[in-house]
Amino acid sequence: VAPRAASNPFAGRDFYANPYYSSEVYTLAMPSLAASLKPAASAVAKVGSFVWMDTMAKVPTMDTYLADIKRKNAAGAKLMGTFVVYDLPDRDCAALASNGELKIADGGVNKYKTQYIDKIAAIIKKYPDVKINLVIEPDSLANMITNMGVPKCANAAATYKALTVYALQKLDFANVDMYLDGGHAGWLGWEANIGPSAKLFAEIYKSAGSPRSVRGIVTNVSNYNAFRAASCPAITQGSRNCDEERYINAFAPLLRAEGFPAHFIVDTGRSGKQPTGQQAWGDWCNVSGAGFGPRPTTKTGNELVDAFVWVKPGGESDGTSDQSAARYDGFCGKASAFKPAPEAGTWFQAYFEMLLKNANPALA
Numbered sequence: 001v002a003p004r005a006a007s008n009p010f011a012g013r014d015f016y017a018n019p020y021y022s023s024e025v026y027t028l029a030m031p032s033l034a035a036s037l038k039p040a041a042s043a044v045a046k047v048g049s050f051v052w053m054d055t056m057a058k059v060p061t062m063d064t065y066l067a068d069i070k071r072k073n074a075a076g077a078k079l080m081g082t083f084v085v086y087d088l089p090d091r092d093c094a095a096l097a098s099n100g101e102l103k104i105a106d107g108g109v110n111k112y113k114t115q116y117i118d119k120i121a122a123i124i125k126k127y128p129d130v131k132i133n134l135v136i137e138p139d140s141l142a143n144m145i146t147n148m149g150v151p152k153c154a155n156a157a158a159t160y161k162a163l164t165v166y167a168l169q170k171l172d173f174a175n176v177d178m179y180l181d182g183g184h185a186g187w188l189g190w191e192a193n194i195g196p197s198a199k200l201f202a203e204i205y206k207s208a209g210s211p212r213s214v215r216g217i218v219t220n221v222s223n224y225n226a227f228r229a230a231s232c233p234a235i236t237q238g239s240r241n242c243d244e245e246r247y248i249n250a251f252a253p254l255l256r257a258e259g260f261p262a263h264f265i266v267d268t269g270r271s272g273k274q275p276t277g278q279q280a281w282g283d284w285c286n287v288s289g290a291g292f293g294p295r296p297t298t299k300t301g302n303e304l305v306d307a308f309v310w311v312k313p314g315g316e317s318d319g320t321s322d323q324s325a326a327r328y329d330g331f332c333g334k335a336s337a338f339k340p341a342p343e344a345g346t347w348f349q350a351y352f353e354m355l356l357k358n359a360n361p362a363l364a
């Protein structure tokens with residue numbers, strides 16, 4: 001077994017401005033952007049964000065990007081690959097917007113193993129010299145804590161847990177570090193949720209055999225919370241953990257006590273402007289008033305936090321506002337949600353412009 005990583009998986013490496021996102025910015029955003037916003041947009045295109053493998057068809061692009069990174073590193077760069085594993089069958093079980101391609105009822109478990117995870121493992125094996133950091137399945141285990149009352153989540157629970165364990169075991173390589181998705185302060189940070197969460201995450205970690213490459217937990221993926229709020233926003237009323245740092249500082253000792261010595265990374269891609277237009281802390285879809293947040297860095301000011309990262313690519317929709325669409329989720333129709341919005345994952349120009357204008361720190 002490889003020696004336990006004592007060091008920060010992001011230390012001494014630079015983020016890879018992936019071609020997929022920069023091409024969205026240059027081909028989809030730039031042409032209709034006001035001249036005044038173009039410098040900010042080209043700055044954003046250079047910020048390294050995670051590549052979402054949200055379909056089996058996207059897996060081969062991991063090979064393309066890792067080959068590009070390997071080439072660039074051979075020429076003196078110090079890039080790492082950062083990817084999101086996101087294709088569980090019956091995905092996003094409490095929402096409708098990000099419904100995935102695999103269904104438990106339609107052989108999804110076997111497809112996830114053989115056509116998704118095993119394919120990712122085979123690609124990683126080709127690049128033993130490239131540092132790879134992975135986010136594992138946003139919105140999966142968190143839903144197991146708070147949404148067992150949703151039939152789709154209750155029915156998917158055993159599968160989510162078993163396939164997460166499978167992924168942690170199959171992707172456990174010496175050059176890989178993985179972070180399980182831990183929702184955010186407004187989700188699992190509540191008094192009622194944080195204890196059960198620590199137990200569940202530790203159970204998964206130990207069931208997988210405490211793999212060396214499971215470094216910890218990522219928080220705030222596709223959400224908007226400040227890492228360190230100057231003052232607790234009104235919508236967080238009643239919760240002691242009103243920002244991601246308070247959530248992490250409360251969560252870490254509970255996890256350690258359960259046998260999971262987790263470190264953390266935090267998605268700051270859309271946390272720049274506080275407070276946002278959320279009317280309730282549970283508002284998650286295309287929230288108005290958000291802005292690009294702190295740039296990716298290992299200088300987090302908290303030794304539990306390896307890095308601030310950009311996981312959700314700012315400008316890609318969280319879900320359609322078209323009420324007649326199959327994947328329409330009511331949260332994307334709420335007053336706090338920017339409308340009209342296209343399907344989850346597709347380019348949302350007006351929202352991108354808002355993120356540029358609200359960026360903090362400023363982009364250019």
Ligand SMILES: O=[N+]([O-])c1ccc(O[C@@H]2O[C@H](CO)[C@@H](O[C@@H]3O[C@H](CO)[C@@H](O[C@@H]4O[C@H](CO)[C@@H](O)[C@H](O)[C@H]4O)[C@H](O)[C@H]3O)[C@H](O)[C@H]2O)cc1
Nearest residue numbers: 092094095139146186187190192221222223238281282284
């Ligand atoms: O006063 N109290 O003591 C008290 C105690 C408990 C309370 O209840 C808690 O209230 C919280 C809201 O405050 C709820 O948190 C919301 O849960 C939703 C899932 O159900 C999440 O939605 C996901 O968001 C993802 C992006 O983050 C999307 O990608 C994904 O598609 C989407 O599904 C929201 O973020 C998240 O904010 C908790 O469940 C709930 O338990 C409340 C008060």
Ligand SMILES: [Mg+2]
Nearest residue numbers: 092098222318
């Ligand atoms: Mg989503």
